[in-house]
Amino acid sequence: MEKNIVVIEGDGIGPEVTRQAVKVLNAIADQFGHEFNYQYCLMGADAIDKTGNPLPDETIEACLNSDGILFGAIGHPKYDNDPSAKVRPEQGLLKLRKSLQLFANIRPVTTYSSLQHLSPLKAQQLEGVDFIIFRELTGGIYFGEKELSEDGNRAADNCVYTRTEIERIAHLAFQYARQRRKKLTLVDKANVLETSRLWRKVVQEIASQYAEVKVDFLFVDNAAMQIILNPKQFDVILTENMFGDIISDEASVISGSLGLLPSASIGTGVALFEPIHGSYPQAAGKDIANPLGCILSAAMLLDHFGLAKEAEAVRLGVEWTLVNGFVTKDIDPINFYFTSTIGELVSDFV
Amino acid sequence: MEKNIVVIEGDGIGPEVTRQAVKVLNAIADQFGHEFNYQYCLMGADAIDKTGNPLPDETIEACLNSDGILFGAIGHPKYDNDPSAKVRPEQGLLKLRKSLQLFANIRPVTTYSSLQHLSPLKAQQLEGVDFIIFRELTGGIYFGEKELSEDGNRAADNCVYTRTEIERIAHLAFQYARQRRKKLTLVDKANVLETSRLWRKVVQEIASQYAEVKVDFLFVDNAAMQIILNPKQFDVILTENMFGDIISDEASVISGSLGLLPSASIGTGVALFEPIHGSYPQAAGKDIANPLGCILSAAMLLDHFGLAKEAEAVRLGVEWTLVNGFVTKDIDPINFYFTSTIGELVSDFV
Ligand SMILES: CC(C)[C@H](C(=O)O)[C@@H](O)C(=O)O
Numbered sequence A, B: 001m002e003k004n005i006v007v008i009e010g011d012g013i014g015p016e017v018t019r020q021a022v023k024v025l026n027a028i029a030d031q032f033g034h035e036f037n038y039q040y041c042l043m044g045a046d047a048i049d050k051t052g053n054p055l056p057d058e059t060i061e062a063c064l065n066s067d068g069i070l071f072g073a074i075g076h077p078k079y080d081n082d083p084s085a086k087v088r089p090e091q092g093l094l095k096l097r098k099s100l101q102l103f104a105n106i107r108p109v110t111t112y113s114s115l116q117h118l119s120p121l122k123a124q125q126l127e128g129v130d131f132i133i134f135r136e137l138t139g140g141i142y143f144g145e146k147e148l149s150e151d152g153n154r155a156a157d158n159c160v161y162t163r164t165e166i167e168r169i170a171h172l173a174f175q176y177a178r179q180r181r182k183k184l185t186l187v188d189k190a191n192v193l194e195t196s197r198l199w200r201k202v203v204q205e206i207a208s209q210y211a212e213v214k215v216d217f218l219f220v221d222n223a224a225m226q227i228i229l230n231p232k233q234f235d236v237i238l239t240e241n242m243f244g245d246i247i248s249d250e251a252s253v254i255s256g257s258l259g260l261l262p263s264a265s266i267g268t269g270v271a272l273f274e275p276i277h278g279s280y281p282q283a284a285g286k287d288i289a290n291p292l293g294c295i296l297s298a299a300m301l302l303d304h305f306g307l308a309k310e311a312e313a314v315r316l317g318v319e320w321t322l323v324n325g326f327v328t329k330d331i332d333p334i335n336f337y338f339t340s341t342i343g344e345l346v347s348d349f350v
């Protein structure tokens, strides 16, 4: 099989971790007789430095013509504390999501028994945790009209949703739920927000087409508690963009190993795969970042290509490193291996 | 001292828990020679049932003329799953906040060593946790313009903030921080939202007037992780309305005893005190709800009256019940005492 993959290294530790994921993809290609072609593209602070633009048109173009995108991370502190910066790295990612219509961000939340000791939660909270968050990614307050008054003393962000936007991701989430434990939880704030009430109405309507799936509704404040108090109650969580940003990051701490969590952003065409950890600038260039989140994102990319056996081989390689104590500094601050070593080990295994 | 207190029992377990708090206030009045007069007012589902209006004008009037408000809880499931309900209990609370200009919701997050076993977090996460969340309460997406298209297929909620709204709560939070461990963390989403950038700008400016306070900025998704990973890093957290709703509920699980947490909503005039647990309809009328959140809210009310010794007596009474195992069903599902018994015990103690 021949596939054209766009690699966006991005900012901070992005380049280091994507490099390991590409190493693993190459090992898979060798082992299973595929041909993966890579095209490297710019986005984020890196793109601003080199071109002045957080998302050059060539990147969008290349993505649209590719079979899949592997992405590292975005963001740089020099932009964060300057509220009046006109150009910011994150604009690149948001524009890419919109241009490619990546309307669903999918984040599996699983725990690794070899890493349970790293979780901030007690063991009884962790047993049986296995859920997926579907976060809407191209609507809501991220993309509504923004305003800043002339005198700079009044700001506004509009949150908008249409029935169509809700329906397409809801169907996706229901389809997943049907294949899993048949439970879907909509997280919203329907007691306050008009948009949330639209979400609730549309999901209630669609639910009748998936009679075997049990549907629950949780206010986002309550969800923020339940995710910690009793995470095993969840199977598929569906939510809008801003709430999804918050609760999916919250959920990522359950496993105690943020550095291992992958995500997929999918839409009508090409899909994008990225680790959920951010650009982690303090670690950049030190060969200490955990590449497993990006390597497991590459596994999701392989799944997306229909290469299930290959994806499984990558996951087994990852498990093997963990079980045998080949871990990066985030997992074991004393006896740790370098980013590049972990990449080698997984590549050698597959 | 003579004080006029408005009591709003509200919905679900609201009436039961406020009754215990009033019992304790009466015991304090007896003990310390004060006179507390109570006026009972309607709000929420209860008010809708009785008057058709979630916040009758008499309630606002009475609150404005009182020295302080003790509130139970709001909300009823019969409204939650009906996205097209025109009148909802929560409208009452939101309107009250706005009418009384209760712009700051203050929630202390503390842990009780006698209850550590109930926390979902490991012991090492809990040690030294002691922070306060300042949540803006009368602005943002809660109060911006809402839209629903004629055909019901498009909804919008506008999030608006002005410099003045941010300044008044920021000053309050800085003043608290100065009296405490001198650290203030602004939680926002300045990499995406215009309103968050205004928050960041205003807080940066005000910070120069509080040179001894160290200011940090955290994106809300990161904050949702840090609150679980390392809660002791926080001293004062400042944030906008919607983010505050989510992260303060998230933070409430740290202690493992949601039922014990009080809150104060303050503004330019009269202030309101309420437990942070909701209306918990499944428990209503069973005499099993934990009244300590409401009793500790009454302690905050006493503090607000300048009655520090009296407030301390209430807190000691609460501690005494906990240490001696007099707890409600949420704390010990086997050997538990009734709501009303706990109220008696604290009253007898003070
Ligand atoms: C970098 C930022 C714009 C982004 C978001 O908020 O969507 C990130 O936090 C994420 O979750 O992918």
Ligand SMILES: CC(C)[C@H](C(=O)O)[C@@H](O)C(=O)O
Pocket (backbone or CB within 6 Å): A191, A192, A221, B074, B075, B090, B093, B245
């Ligand atoms: C009942 C609801 C409107 C309210 C809110 O969201 O503000 C509640 O969750 C709270 O935190 O006081």
